[in-house]
Amino acid sequence: MTTLAPLTEHYTPEARAQAESELFDLLRIPSVSADPAHVDDMGRAAEFLRAKLSSLGFTARTEATAGHPVVYAEHLKAPGKPTVLIYGHYDVQPEAPLEKWETPPFEPTVRGGRVYARGATDDKGQAYAHIRGVELLSQGQADSSTLPLNVKFLLEGEEEVGSANLEPYIRQHQEALKADAIIISDGSRFAPDVPTVTYGLRGLSYVEVHVTGANRDLHSGSYGGAAPNPINMLANIISRLKDDQGRVTIPGFYDGVDELTDTERAMWAKLPHDDAAFAASIGAAALPGEAGYSTLERLWARPTLDVNGIWGGYQGEGSKTVIASTAGAKISMRLVPGQDPERITRLIQEYVPTIAPEGAQVEVRALHGGQPVLIDLGNPYVQAAGRALEHVHGVAPMFTRGGGSIPIVSAFRELLHAPVVLLDFGLNEDAPHSPNESFALSDYHNGVLTSARMLQEIASGQEA
Amino acid sequence: MTTLAPLTEHYTPEARAQAESELFDLLRIPSVSADPAHVDDMGRAAEFLRAKLSSLGFTARTEATAGHPVVYAEHLKAPGKPTVLIYGHYDVQPEAPLEKWETPPFEPTVRGGRVYARGATDDKGQAYAHIRGVELLSQGQADSSTLPLNVKFLLEGEEEVGSANLEPYIRQHQEALKADAIIISDGSRFAPDVPTVTYGLRGLSYVEVHVTGANRDLHSGSYGGAAPNPINMLANIISRLKDDQGRVTIPGFYDGVDELTDTERAMWAKLPHDDAAFAASIGAAALPGEAGYSTLERLWARPTLDVNGIWGGYQGEGSKTVIASTAGAKISMRLVPGQDPERITRLIQEYVPTIAPEGAQVEVRALHGGQPVLIDLGNPYVQAAGRALEHVHGVAPMFTRGGGSIPIVSAFRELLHAPVVLLDFGLNEDAPHSPNESFALSDYHNGVLTSARMLQEIASGQEA
CATH class of the missing domain: 3.30.70.360 (Alpha-Beta Plaits)
Structure with missing residues (x-):
């Protein structure tokens, strides 16, 4: 096992401040895809991302679709090394009801270690963590214009309105988008103190x-x-x-x-879940469901x-x-x-x-x-994400599933035939889609570090 | 058994023409209780009825309520004889949708032996049949200013909008409204060739x-x-x-x-009812319901x-x-x-x-x-109605029940403690509440004859 170059030392207080400041600039752009009044803001947000990726040595362009543009960028200077495609979206939900926001939705405001703004966690914050992750990774290189692997970014502008033009785009650019793995950070992990990789969706x-x-x-x-x-x-x-x-x-x-394996049941039984607290959180008198399965099993695997x-x-x-x-x-x-x-x-x-x-x-x-999705836990990219989480958090990550669907995941799997890694930096308490959406700055920075470390792990080709 | 004076001979072609002409005059008044624009028409219709009853020797008045007026009239010149209260209503449903009427709703038009007009059957035609019935009865008297029994009329103007002011009116005039029986003709009988008395409501x-x-x-x-x-x-x-x-x-x-009696089951089994035709009339694939009972039993008695x-x-x-x-x-x-x-x-x-x-x-x-309603079939007033129907139609009447409720029936029973006779002259095919409402003139005239004969029967105090 080779030792990976340490990255944390490059993520200085100045770099962190810079990473925050850039994200806040992005959050100030009201890129509400559902509202035709914001069509110019959509273009501004796309250009913001294109310019940033270009500054990192990516060949980057915004590409027109029948709807809002796609930002596509590639950094392909590591022949023989793996290629990862990182997906995210720069559009956000409408801000309504505006009167419920404590501070304006497009004026990012830090309170209690969190930045409050529409899109903070969904998905500008999580997507930008990867961009800063790649930047951090490059800073650890002897030649900072290089990367130890090939990276592509695909950042769409229509996730909040159904991604109608994304599948045609992928279909049309199947060759260009080819990758060994697809990384998506656009969801919520299980609990604050639980670094998590999601490996299944219903x-x-x-x-x-x-x-x-x-x-x-x-x-x-x-x-x-x-x-x-x-x-x-x-x-x-x-x-x-x-x-x-x-x-x-x-x-x-x-x-x-498929019945759950004993490993999965044992793993999930260790998660910090309490039925009474879960029921109380939704004001329910009971949690009825299929007999013979725990609540998490019923939510994720049944x-x-x-x-x-x-x-x-x-x-x-x-x-x-x-x-x-x-x-x-x-x-x-x-x-x-x-x-x-x-x-x-x-x-x-x-x-x-x-x-x-x-x-x-x-x-x-x-x-x-x-289609339901199940990602092989033995997949080296999932394993790399898990090791990166452990490195950053100092605790072993949990492997969980999600109860919902992410339609674009199936499209990626079917069209690009590559494994998908679902690596969520956010939390449900970030309130995506709700007033006072926020993102913990610690989660953001851990996202940056995890992204960089994961790419390093993938580049090194190490198995656990 | 005394022989009742023959009445048919007094119901000459001239009398019939006059009965039609008067009804048509009433039908020309657009007494739509739901529409404030017709408040004057409501007053005109009430006055029309008051004047007519007054001309028949009744003490008649229109009485204000919180809503539309009530017409109350009494003819109490037969001491020792029974008193009947005849209920009806002079208000009508709105005419909408106007474009579906073949002839204007407030221009009574005769086609194929039917008069077409809003209110023709519900309830102007059926109520007016009793007024002309009383007139016919008086013509059979030696002194036509007399009647062989005591008669009261209560004609309201709010039946089509819920009769909100009728129960308070009855409560307030409980003594004046006292009667031995209450006659109501405001519904539809079972079938064209079946003279019917209704003796139960759900x-x-x-x-x-x-x-x-x-x-x-x-x-x-x-x-x-x-x-x-x-x-x-x-x-x-x-x-x-x-x-x-x-x-x-x-x-x-x-x-x-109460379980149905064998008599009732046998009686209803004779009615012209066919399940397949009934299902077809509502476009239903089946007539599901309580096992062990016929369709009519399920509709009326279960x-x-x-x-x-x-x-x-x-x-x-x-x-x-x-x-x-x-x-x-x-x-x-x-x-x-x-x-x-x-x-x-x-x-x-x-x-x-x-x-x-x-x-x-x-x-x-x-x-x-x-409250459900069940009227004792042995009740002499119900029997009198039955004999009158047989006399007029030449066939034995059927005794049926209704599946719905007539709220005012319960109010009469509870407040006036008198038996109610439900004697319907109309038919469902008259299309009450629908465009092209009509009333067969033969049903109208049979109503007049039946009303007169029934009152004669009641006055004579005969049992079958």
Whole structure:
């Protein structure tokens, strides 16, 4: 095992101040992708990043898309060495409701060791940590115009509005974007004192169920007791989609689902999680779910089914004695590795008619799907990220999964055929998407150090 | 058995033409109670009726209420004879949508033996049939200024807007309104060729159920599998309120419910009803309901439970991965004799929490209630109505019930302690509340004859 050059000594108080000052300049640009009034700010933010990467020796350009521009930059001066692609986004959520911000969303303000601003953690702060990480890495080189590996940056401007133009962009630039690993820091890690690598995400199958009874609304006095009631029938259908053990009843639903390994269960059992505190944090009286699994197991490694919306009949004030003609519900299933969204969608489309009560005319429309993701923990890039975290934090990192989906992760995996490393520097308490979004400056600087160290680890090609 | 004086001979073609012409004059007055623009028309319609009743020897007045006036008239010149109170209403539904009317709603037009106009059947035509019935009855008297019994008319102007001022009026005039029987013709009979007396109405208990899971909306990726989902839980609650035989599962719900008598079942089995035609008329694939009862039995004599409205989570376009904090539903139960609305409301309020899934915080709010009504078929006034129908139509009448509620019926029974006779001259095909409302002139004239004959029967005090 070769010793990696120490980097911390280069990350001086002056360098830290400079890293903060640059990030704050970026945070001052109100790059709200959803608001057409900010189209010029989008261009300014993209140019800010392009110029910075250019100053670090990258060949950098902003590239037009059908929407906001993509910043693409590459530093390919280490032949024979690995190539990593670092993804991030420079657009931010709208600031509304403005009145709930303690300080203006686009005037970064430091309080209690945190910088408060829209985009502080999501994703300007986390993305910029990698840029400063690369800069720190170069400062550790004998020739600071070099890097010990090849690095590409892909920074988009439409993550907060659905990334509609990113997949076409990747498809079009498949060759240029080729990499051995893709690094993404755009989420929240498990807990403040727990350095974390995320190695799994759930997928999604989202459908809409429509139930029709009679061909028009009926008076419940004249027809109640004989007319099919689509709301009662829809409730019956929903209630039959899960059994009293919280298991989804759709035949074949669990086929191919990988059971958790003992290693994973043991690892997660060590995480600082407390059911009572978790329930209290959302004001819930209980945490119902699939029997036989812990809460974290249910959130990260088990599929589930939730009704996301329901409607039918009279929703106004007072009492209206109507039997509605139709009712509907939006139903989504979170999927885990081994489950294919298209297959699961087909299964529920086949199953619902078989459990529909007599008199129900049902239709199950497919709305949306997303592949689950599981990253091999033995993957050398994941391992490199883990060693970097341990080096910076002085404690062994935890390997966790996420309950949600990051659609772009699947696109990367499918189009670039490279492993993805999900290395989150932020926390849920940073309040991304909410008023008073913030980022702990210590998390930012640890992000810079972790990024640099991880790239060093990857360049050295060491295995743990 | 004394022979009743023949009345038909007095109902000459001239008298019929006059009865039509008077009704048409009343139909020309756009007495729309819901529309403040028609307040003068309300007064005109009330005065029209007062003047007519006055011309028949009634002491008649229009009386102010907090809303539209009541027309009250009495003819009390038959000491020792029974007193009947005839209820009706002179207000009508709004005419909208005007463009769907083939001829203007307030220009009565005769086509195919029917008069088309707003209020033709509901309730001007049916109420006026009684006024002309009384006139016909007086023409059969030796002294046409007399009547063989005492008659009171109570004609309100707010039935189509909820009769808010009628119960206070009745309460205030309890003594003046005293009667041996109350006659109401404000509904639809079963079928064209079936003269009918209605002897039962269902009651109502209407509640709103609210289910809360977490204290805020949650992301289904981050929380799906552990957070309580109020929509799933509400669906489970609803699905448990009825069993797979269509029976309501609330403990005590059926306590005190009178079983149908064999006579009733046999009587209703003879009615011209066909399940397939009934289902086709509402475009329903089936007529689900309580096992062991025919459709008419389920509609008229069995209690039931229907969800009238449901809401929760995301109801817009596309897919939103939210776990809602709350969900709600409006649930009503149609009640039959033996069931008290307040008791049933209490039962469901007690029951729902016991079947709520773990993690559900539930609240069941009482919204509305109404007493069921059952009129003793042996009641001499009901019998008199039946004999009158048989006399006019030449066929034995049918005794049916209605599935809905007529709130004012309970008020009459409770405040005036008199039996109510529900004698409907109209038909559903008259399209009350809809464009092109009409009333068959033959039904109108049969109404006049039936009313006169019934009053004659009551005056004679004969039993069948």
